[in-house]
Amino acid sequence: MKIIVCVKQVPDTSGKVAVNPDGTLNRASMQTIINPDDMNAVEAALKMKDETGCRVIVVTMGPPPAMGMLRELMAMGADDGVLVSAREFGGSDTYATSQILAAALKKIGIEKDDIVMCGRQAIDGDTAQVGPQIAEKLGLPQVTYVGEMKKTGGTITCKRILEDGYMTISVKTPCLLTCIKELNAPRYMTVRGIFECGQKPLETYTYETLKDDPLIDLATIGLKGSPTNIFKSFTPPAKGAGMMLEGDDKDTCNKLASMLIEKHII
């Protein structure tokens, strides 16, 4: 049994965001962090490794510096790393990215007991599309928004946490799960892990490595193969601060009603 975790290096939102002339992010020039939801996926995989001794492989598509992120995940306990990196892959949208990652996962090989894990969504694009698209392209059953999970034999029971309620779903391996922050609290690297991660295998898959896969076609990968065209990038206006009304039910309802009347909303 092995768990493959797809992770993404994203701009550190506390730093400066640089945008290319074509509207895509200039990832190479920004301070980066590991996408927070992906950390929950890694933690879930490592917890399962603690329990079952399974192998954990971390995979990312990105420029060569993303290798540093894979090393950090290996210092936390992941066994292997795969960097998917090539000029041909640059500028990919979610469709093209999932083509490439699906091909990379096929190359790693997905067997009956295996699980693919992703974060729910990345904080840079906020699309939540890549995980589900990979599952579709690999023909794997998928469960998104996993906030709790339990594995019994080849069945995983997941609690999906949605905005309007919960949903419990059982799924058989092999499958793909996308994880949310409620799932766990990610661990740190260990000092020993840091000094040993350099000896763990870290492979790079280039265009050459993956080009024979039917998913990899210059028309379906990279900027050219991306159906999404970025028209304009902008920073959304910040949401105003909320207000908490204190008091018992009737009191707060009256207060709320008078405030809404005052603002001519009702």
Next chain:
Amino acid sequence: MVAFKLTQEQEMAKKMFQQFAENEIKPLVTEMDESETFDFGLLKKMHHYGLMGVPYPTEYGGSGGDVLTYTLCMEEVSKIDPSVGITISVHTSLCCSCIYEHGREEQKQKYLRPLIDGSQSGCFGLTEPNAGTDAGGVLTTAVKDGDEYVLNGQKVFITNSGFADTFVLFAMTDKSLGTKGMSAFIVDKGTPGLEISKNIPRMGIRASQNCEIAMMDVRIPADRLIGKEGMGYKIAMGALAGGRIGIGAQAVGIAQGAIDETVKYVKERKQFGKAIAKFQNTQFKLAELQTKVDAARLMVWRAAVAKDNGEAYAPMAAMCKLFASDVANEVTRTAVQLFGGYGYTREYPVEKLMRDAKITEIYEGTSEAMKMIVGGTMLR
């Protein structure tokens, strides 16, 4: 000279220490300081993530890191709480190093391994009421009686002794030989006759557990002797020489922590209609302080790299501690001044860092003792 650049592993370790200190230590700092207690849940996590065995090889359960990485740990942890820093330091560079450097293989397997693989904590007992800087004045005795040694005496200011499982204690096996009559022993917690007092109330680093130890006919098997009889003083001085690199790093951490807090504060605090960061006094003060902290850090790193490379590092360690501890005191005092009245309150962390800084000029050798070492080396 090659480069002032950390390796990839050292950079990763620094990041991990920062994250750990920020998330795990910071929320506990005030409570631990006010209650003068150490959080044992935190200690367990420190063991688990390898903060208590950084510079020791994996064959004994250590992290396989180097002394430089250990200084990064000391700096990052001490930025947030120097009490946690000294807890790591005494365990790592005093207790463990005596056993690692001079212990027999079976002592390493029995005592060193649990100390660095995450299950036990250690302390180091040299100082006595009448033997401070004059460490040769130890009065505790160890008398051989068949297959045992019998220890009698008193120790004071022994960090970690409140909870340690393993005690490295120094006693005279032959008083007539002076420092050459001192020996080092490993004593288990709970050995009959070994009594530990309550935490001694102090000005700073109040969360660390620093107690008195009384030994009344403490009988230990003779095989708990570290090295040979008469080697104790040498073992202690060697451990302290290495320990000073960690204290230098702790002082750098205290100073950098105070600067980081001050930088945040002066950007927010407004007087005369503008942020006090806009005043030249603030800018010049911060520039002077950061320059000194950078110099101190480079001295700490130089001593650490010398130790890693097996070079003679003792004078460099003494110099880095002498300088960094002085810088830590100046920086924290100035930080409180830049904060003004708020800096004096316990609402902001700089008053605590100022209280914590003072001890770095005293323990593991006073600044005066450091000058004796440096001057002595120069005039040999």
